[in-house]
Amino acid sequence: MIRGIDLQCYENNHAHRTEEMDVERLVVRRGQPFSVVLQCTEQIPQHQDHQLNLILHLGKNNEVVLKVSDSEQDHGKWWFSQRNAQGEVMLTLHSPADALVGLYSMTVVLLSADGQILEQTKPQTFYLLFNPWCKDDSVYLPSEELLQEYILNENGILYQGSWDDITTVPWNFGQFEKDVVDICFEVLDNSPTALKNSEMDIANRGSPVYVSRTITAMVNANDDRGVVSGRWDGEYSDGVAPTRWTGSVPILRRWSEDGGQKVRYGQCWVFTGVACTVLRCLGIPTRCITNYSSAHDTDANISVDYLFNDQLESVSEGRKDSIWNYHCWVESWMKRDDLPEGYNGWQVLDPTPQERSDGVFCCGPCPVRAVKEGEVGLKYDTPFVFSEVNADLIVWIVHPDGERIQVSQNSKVIGRNISTKSVSGDFREDITANYKYPEGSMKEREVYKKAGRQVGQKNKVPGQLELFIKHAPAVHGTDFDVIIEVYNAGREDTDAQLTVTSNAITYNSIHRAECQRKTTSLTVPAHKAHKEVLRLQYDHYGACVSEHHMIRVTALLQPTDQDNIILQETNIPLKMPVLHIKIIGKAIVSRKLTAHISFNNPLPASLQGGVFTVEGAGLTEAKEIKTHGKIEPGQAVTVKFSFKPTRAGLRKLLVDFDSDRLRDVKGEATIIVRTKM
Secondary structure (H helix, E strand, O other): OEEEEEOOHHHHHHHOOOOOOOOOOEEEEOOOOEEEEEEEOOOOOOOOOEEEEEEEEEOOOOOEEEEEEOOOOOOOOOEEEEEEEOOEEEEEEEOOOOOOOEEEEEEEEEEEOOOOEEEEOOOEEEEEEOOOOOOOOOOOOOOHHHHHHHOOOOEEEEEEEEOOEEEEEEEEOOOOOOOHHHHHHHHHHOOHHHHHOHHHHHHOOOOHHHHHHHHHHHHEOOOOOOOEEEOOOOOOOOOOOHHHOOEOHHHHHHHHHOOOOOEEEEOHHHHHHHHHHHHHHHOOOEEEEEEEEEEEOOOOOOEEEEEEOOOOOEOOOOOOOEEEEEEEEEEEEEOOOOOOOOOOEEEEEOOOOOOEEOOEEOOOOEEHHHHHHOOOOOOOOHHHHHHHHHOEEEEEEEOOOOOEEEEEEEOOOOOEEEEEEOOOOOOEEEOHHHHOOOOOOHHHHHHHHHOOOOOOOOOOOOOOEEEEEEEOOOEOOOOEEEEEEEEEOOOOOEEEEEEEEEEEEOOOOOEEEEEEEEEEEEEEOOOOEEEEEEEEOHHHHOOOOOOOOEEEEEEEEEEOOOOOOEEEEEEEEOEOOOOEEEEEOOOEOOOOEEEEEEEEOOOOOOEOOOEEEEEEOOOEEEEEEEOOOOEOOOOEEEEEEEEOOOOOEEEEEEEEEEOOOOOOEEEEEEEEEEOOO
């Protein structure tokens, strides 16, 4: 009697806000009904002799088999209702709001009165995702404006640079691009738990806490068949330099096509971008966060310890504490039924492999509120996140006999300008107040104490001398001045020794090379300032600057007759040229468009091995365009690139330029694509 089954993909996907993902396959969200139509050769008799049943299978080895009841009596279970029409039966399926997410296989069975199978349909598959629009789902977010951004927006902005010179990088999440949903579930299927005990893994797939923690571990390739391999040493020739990626889709596709082989290489913003794509795709509201002056506290003592010898050279050994210029992670929105009340909402998930958690490189979900209140006993990984935004910086001098003397403690330098993209447009929203009380306030010091550290002794006598670092605009390829100012606030002239170094560093504080060092003995008259100028020349920094184009200037001031030392550091991001993109033609789905991409070489040196990478969700897959020969100093380069948009709406084309001496040059163009005329 049953001829076939129409999954009504277009209507269902549209109602479940997944039509951007696919209209050929059924992709629905839990806790929201969807309908399929049985096509029959004759009317199915509606009496006791015949009964329709639905059977659902989930998991590669059918770990979960559900018989769907045709009445709603069992609250919190799958059920269906049926309506007969001319030669057709409409079946409406209702999934519970805590249903397991994944790829289901569905069979419709016609039974006789005594339970014999008379007929059954060929199995049909559909994806079930989390549903932040459903008020009973634990990822429910009651704001359409926030959902437009944190689930449906395929373009984003990642914040880089330094706390006082914030730069932006556009990122293509592409969570609705072809086959991305399949790859996201493939990532879950390759987790160590799924491979070792698939029944336990599948049984937990209704929990966003479990799923998000699994994704956090799987985005990095440190312990498992994870997606991206992290590398920070500048040697990327056997892979792709982290700065070259402009989006997540090429990374996820490469991982899947290579059978789960790790993709080389990523750094924190790459892990963050990929995690955001996967979590948004699965239906968990997610946003990307940047914390400036982010502490990496290796010994979990809520302080970052800098050690110097008598010559003011760094002597921190082994796995040392450091302050990253910035660090990126994601926040996902969910209920925390596994914690006491009050910790629902935004949760920190950090996919960058830094420290182990339960033996695995992953971090979170950790409630943002627990970080603010210093509740470091709440899971997961709250002490580590608390340190990232709240640690104190302590400077020690180590004498030749090994004795350590604490010379300064600063509670104001770590965790600044915590940033995310605004839901209202392409600008920055500062969310520092979500993570901490105002620096130096009573409440902030109270929380710091609660988190398990007695607040250290402040320096006994405030020093007479103050230290400031200022610099002119620093453009990559030019020479520029850094001014170190020593001010004497006291009534007496003071003798001191000033050591200033400039180092080429990575964004996460790895020293690539020292560019310059200058030591001066000086006498600063009372109530006066002494200025020292350090000229930074391209000839010095050009050869050793990292792919993050970052110079750190460190000044250490040691008054001759006191045992305190004043440390000031400033990170100077070198300004980069911008790529100019001009779009020729009218943007219509499936019609050819041409982009003209141009830029000028700003360096006083020629560039070789130039390559442009272009991608954009709904516009084009990632493509490379190589330049030929050398690009001389000041020379302009233009390349052309043609593509056919695949989806209508507001779209972004992202471009990266990379060469031997100049990397991470970015550009973007916003395009409104219309459906066919």
